[in-house]
Amino acid sequence: MKKDRPFTHAIDRLGSVGLRPTRQRLALVRLLFENGDRHVTAEQLHREVTEIGVKVSLATIYNSLNQFTAVGLLREVAVETGRSYFDTNTAAHHHFFNDDTGELQDIPGDSVVLSTLPIAPDDTVVESVDVIVRVRNK
Amino acid sequence: MKKDRPFTHAIDRLGSVGLRPTRQRLALVRLLFENGDRHVTAEQLHREVTEIGVKVSLATIYNSLNQFTAVGLLREVAVETGRSYFDTNTAAHHHFFNDDTGELQDIPGDSVVLSTLPIAPDDTVVESVDVIVRVRNK
DNA sequence: ATAGCTGCAAATGCTTTGCAAGGCC
DNA sequence: GGCCTTGCAAAGCATTTGCAGCTAT
Numbered sequence: 001m002k003k004d005r006p007f008t009h010a011i012d013r014l015g016s017v018g019l020r021p022t023r024q025r026l027a028l029v030r031l032l033f034e035n036g037d038r039h040v041t042a043e044q045l046h047r048e049v050t051e052i053g054v055k056v057s058l059a060t061i062y063n064s065l066n067q068f069t070a071v072g073l074l075r076e077v078a079v080e081t082g083r084s085y086f087d088t089n090t091a092a093h094h095h096f097f098n099d100d101t102g103e104l105q106d107i108p109g110d111s112v113v114l115s116t117l118p119i120a121p122d123d124t125v126v127e128s129v130d131v132i133v134r135v136r137n138k
Numbered sequence: 139m140k141k142d143r144p145f146t147h148a149i150d151r152l153g154s155v156g157l158r159p160t161r162q163r164l165a166l167v168r169l170l171f172e173n174g175d176r177h178v179t180a181e182q183l184h185r186e187v188t189e190i191g192v193k194v195s196l197a198t199i200y201n202s203l204n205q206f207t208a209v210g211l212l213r214e215v216a217v218e219t220g221r222s223y224f225d226t227n228t229a230a231h232h233h234f235f236n237d238d239t240g241e242l243q244d245i246p247g248d249s250v251v252l253s254t255l256p257i258a259p260d261d262t263v264v265e266s267v268d269v270i271v272r273v274r275n276k
Numbered sequence: 277a278t279a280g281c282t283g284c285a286a287a288t289g290c291t292t293t294g295c296a297a298g299g300c301c
Numbered sequence: 302g303g304c305c306t307t308g309c310a311a312a313g314c315a316t317t318t319g320c321a322g323c324t325a326t
Binding site: 076078079083094096111114123127130133137138 | 216236237249251
Binding site: 020022023041043058059062063082084 | 291293299
């Protein structure tokens with residue numbers, strides 16, 4: 001059984017989308033993709049990367065998150081005006097959003113299914129369907 | 139059959155929620171509620187009110203939209219980070235959002251129904267469910 | 277009279293951008 | 302070497318806030 005080679009994985013992930021494996025991007029890719037599905041804001045990711053001792057400017061965090069999104073590594077989720085969330089799971093799925101904590105999480109499996117896809121307005125095509133279940137702490 | 143009395147209606151609508159019927163708020167209430175369901179941004183509403191010759195500062199537009207939302211006259215819909223939309227229909231319903239035009243519109247009737255309400259995470263209760271069907275021009 | 281409202285300008289919060297210096301192929 | 306990246310600081314947007322003057326009751 002082979003040992004994991006996360007370093008290589010991160011390099012490959014960047015290489016596969018045509019982005020250079022810089023020190024900054026490698027650290028971000030590892031934080032984002034080596035621990036299951038995640039939902040982060042730029043500010044959060046900046047804190048995390050700083051905590052593990054890697055210096056990355058906030059501007060670079062933003063640039064990277066946008067680049068990752070552009071190449072399909074991430075997906076942006078609109079839940080609150082003013083703050084952007086990025087989701088490492090790019091497959092079609094939905095979310096719980098905790099208004100009290102600002103925490104965003106996937107809705108497991110297929111526990112939400114739309115009974116019917118509504119007919120799109122004239123001259124438009126459906127691109128995606130986002131379901132956000134807003135919850136509050138008890 | 140009685141004639142409509144929009145002036146009185148607007149006054150009453152404000153009075154019923156404890157807000158003084160000022161020149162500015164009356165104009166906004168009329169624009170918002172006297173022509174069926176609407177979805178507006180602050181900037182849009184500001185343009186409209188200005189066009190009909192009423193002077194209202196953008197700060198007052200924002201303050202009013204927030205006050206109207208706080209008292210339940212409006213509902214805020216999060217579709218894009220950076221811009222807030224306000225919906226005059228406060229009943230539970232869902233939306234189409236046109237990514238090309240930035241236009242938000244109600245999904246008619248019950249053409250979208252969730253098959254199951256997912257179980258909320260521990261110690262949380264569901265507050266609301268927002269479905270946004272993103273469309274693009276053909 | 278007085279509590280509430282408005283408008284201006286300044287402040288805020290998040291995000292983007294210009295540009296010089298540095299890093300990867 | 303040459304193009305891509307980074308980081309800083311400045312700029313940008315949408316929105317909020319402080320406060321002096323005005324308005325509804």
